[in-house]
Amino acid sequence: MQQIRSQVTERDGLFELEAGSDVLDSPRYNHDMAPTKVRERTWNKWHITALWVGMAICVPTYTLGGVLTAYFGLSVGEALLAILFANVIVLIPLTLNAFPGTKYGIPFPVLLRSSFGILGSNVPCLIRALVACGWFGIQTMFGGLAIHLFLGSVFEGWKSLGGTGEVIGFMVFWALNLWVVIRGAESIKWLETLSAPLLVAVGIGLLVWAMPNVSMTELLAIPPKRPEGASVVSYFAAGLTAMVGFWATLSLNIPDFSRYAKSQKDQIVGQIIGLPLTMFLFASLGVIMTAASVKLVGVTVADPVTLIGHIQSPVWVAVAMALIIIATLSTNTAANIVSPTNDFQNIAPKVINRTKAVLLTGLVGLVLMAHELLKKLGLIVSDVSLETVYSNWLLGYSSLLGPIAGIMVVDYFLIKKQQLDLAGLYRDDVYPAWNWAGFVAFGVPVVLTLLSLGSDAFSWFYSYGWFTGSALGGIIYYGLCVMRAQPSVVKSAV
Secondary structure: OOOOOOEEEEEOOEEEEEOOHHHHOOOOOOOOOOOOOHHHOOEOHHHHHHHHHHHHOOHHHHOHHHHHHHHOOOOHHHHHHHHHHHHHHHHHHHHHHHHHHHHHOOOHHHHHHHHHOOOOOHHHHHHHHHHHHHHHHHHHHHHHHHHHHHHHHHOHHHHHHOHHHHHHHHHHHHHHHHHHHHOOHHHHHHHHHHHHHHHHHHHHHHHHHHHHHOOHHHHHHOOOOOOOOOOHHHHHHHHHHHHHHHOHHHHHHOHHHHOOEOOHHHHHHHHHHHOHHHHHHHHHHHHHHHHHHHHHHOOOOOOHHHHHHOOOOHHHHHHHHHHHHHHHHHHHHHHHHHHHHHHHHHHOOOOOOHHHHHHHHHHHHHHHOHHHHHHHOOOOOOOOOHHHHHHHHHHHHHHOOHHHHHHHHHHHHHHOOOOOOOOHHHOOOOOOOOOHHHHHHHHHHHHHHHHHOOOOOOHHHHHOHHHHHHHHHHHHHHHHHHHOOOOOOOOOOO
């Protein structure tokens, strides 16, 4: 006989929901969005580490040093320091926002129901989903190029396909990504654990290949591309904000993964080991490889896929491309598909299951890359490059997500005192449909950041966008909640 009222039990600090008809029949619940059972939380610190190694070693990370030197006016040394500092900083919201995921086994959209409301959570979820779909499209483009070059190294006639071959590679890689995520979290864990040591090996191999052709002393001595005598502070701050923005999206939806962690210690240690050093070392490799590319292949090449494509040995190209395909797949599935899959389900959990949400994510990513794909097929001519989209819109847009991170941390740790009504998050009778405090706290920093773009006096507000947004969003949210005397502990379900 099915129990009518849901029960919440605790086991070693981890909470588990035994869903009754009050939750099972709710329009806010489906099996994929349900809290993980304690027995399903199987990821230890090394799985979490492998997750971050798999996500951090990717083509965009490789190009970060070049982005900071070319677009932000930093020297090579300053760029690498900005990357290291940014990833140490972003560990703070990552570990804090991971706490409720581990404790209650809930994904990101369900956690947002506490701070933005049961229905209101869909707004920040869809904002986050759009960024993820954009990154999914870009990573799939890189993966498709790797497949094209792999097939070109194996079958001589494939090279003659040119852009058409790249589009075919894109569609193959696109389908492969969706297949992995549809298979579930264990499939992703297996992929990340397998790929992490392979990716480290690729990095070491590329470094051995490049080092004889570059002087680190000369590389670090290259002057920055900014006005002579200009203070480094503002340029460094802008670059730092952009680099924080690189993982700002994951600092929001980290509960999508921490809900599978065995303990808080595992998620904290795994993230500390896996993120900052991997990002720093692989970005450093990108700087070294780009500098060495002139001697290696005769031209300056800023991305590893194209660089390896210049190698004359078909065997080495095939091996390298296979490993890059694995690297891009491990990044794309975890970083760019899991979140929008959960976000889209949150709209109507009874109607949209995981498979439908994955397909919707793939469709949106395909639409966002349609312009680039049509260019490769020769159907349109355009000066808008993929690098422009990557360097400007996505990094800038990501920095606007800072207020959401601040609101989530303040809501869970200061307002709710780490106590959530687990069953209530899946019903309509505990939390409000729309929590306007969350929307005001999100909207004010975003509006101020956009307005600061047109003001020299307040340009610093944009330069420090993620920091100013997260701090101001958190402060406003806390003030609004205190003013309306919201209770700090929500009554537990019985």
